[in-house]
Amino acid sequence: MAATRRVKKPCCLRTAKQDEFTVLATRSNKLKDFSAGERVFLTTLFARSKRVGKRELKIKNMDNNLYNKAKEFVLDAFAKAGLERDIVHAQSTAYFIKELKPEADETLLIAGLSHDIERAFNGDWKKGTDDPAMLKKHQNLSADEIGKFLLSAGADEKIINRVKRLVSQHEVGGDEDENILCDADCLAFLQDKALRVVTKAKEANNTKEAKRRINMVFSRIHTPKAKQIAQKWYDEAMKELSKKS
Numbered sequence: 001m002a003a004t005r006r007v008k009k010p011c012c013l014r015t016a017k018q019d020e021f022t023v024l025a026t027r028s029n030k031l032k033d034f035s036a037g038e039r040v041f042l043t044t045l046f047a048r049s050k051r052v053g054k055r056e057l058k059i060k061n062m063d064n065n066l067y068n069k070a071k072e073f074v075l076d077a078f079a080k081a082g083l084e085r086d087i088v089h090a091q092s093t094a095y096f097i098k099e100l101k102p103e104a105d106e107t108l109l110i111a112g113l114s115h116d117i118e119r120a121f122n123g124d125w126k127k128g129t130d131d132p133a134m135l136k137k138h139q140n141l142s143a144d145e146i147g148k149f150l151l152s153a154g155a156d157e158k159i160i161n162r163v164k165r166l167v168s169q170h171e172v173g174g175d176e177d178e179n180i181l182c183d184a185d186c187l188a189f190l191q192d193k194a195l196r197v198v199t200k201a202k203e204a205n206n207t208k209e210a211k212r213r214i215n216m217v218f219s220r221i222h223t224p225k226a227k228q229i230a231q232k233w234y235d236e237a238m239k240e241l242s243k244k245s
């Protein structure tokens, strides 16, 4: 049985070369065909792939000029900081915004890409925390960074203020679009990072902290659609956590 399952691995990798977004959308289902160790390997492989920097969001009915400039700024900043996983996370978040709200406007998508941008300049100093003061600082620092960039790019004041407002609420949500951004961020974490967090926690013998962090992210989700998408990744992470290493 196990040998039959392993035959699917090259298939998955071939698909990754053909269309990374197809993989992003279906990866978890395919990964169920692999053992826990293989899943971690594949997740890491995707996250580290240089190709992720070349992902293109297929955004219709939009003047992509400002979005593309913002994307270049965000990806470049994370690349210079050596934070390839944040490149994945930024683009996954924008991707999930489109999944949750296909008619999402440019400002919401720019906020999705840039919501954690301060990490490119300050590092992940608040890693996994649920301290409201630290989260607020992280949100505001990111809002300031993308605000400065948009100003330098000649963006309209209304656009700048809206992107900053969205980013400054991304950890907690608020109105409809703030909730969409928060949910997309949670989905990106649960899909891209949760299993890695579990693996590291098991290695460090600290599964309690991993459980707290994953539960915190899952409970932060606002919309039923996002909850439904997240459920399988949450269950998968919890199952891994409950297994003896």
Ligand SMILES: [Fe+2]
Residues within 6 Å of the ligand: 115, 116, 138, 170, 171
């Ligand atoms: Fe964040």
Ligand SMILES: [Fe+2]
Residues within 6 Å of the ligand: 089, 115, 116, 185
């Ligand atoms: Fe994030």
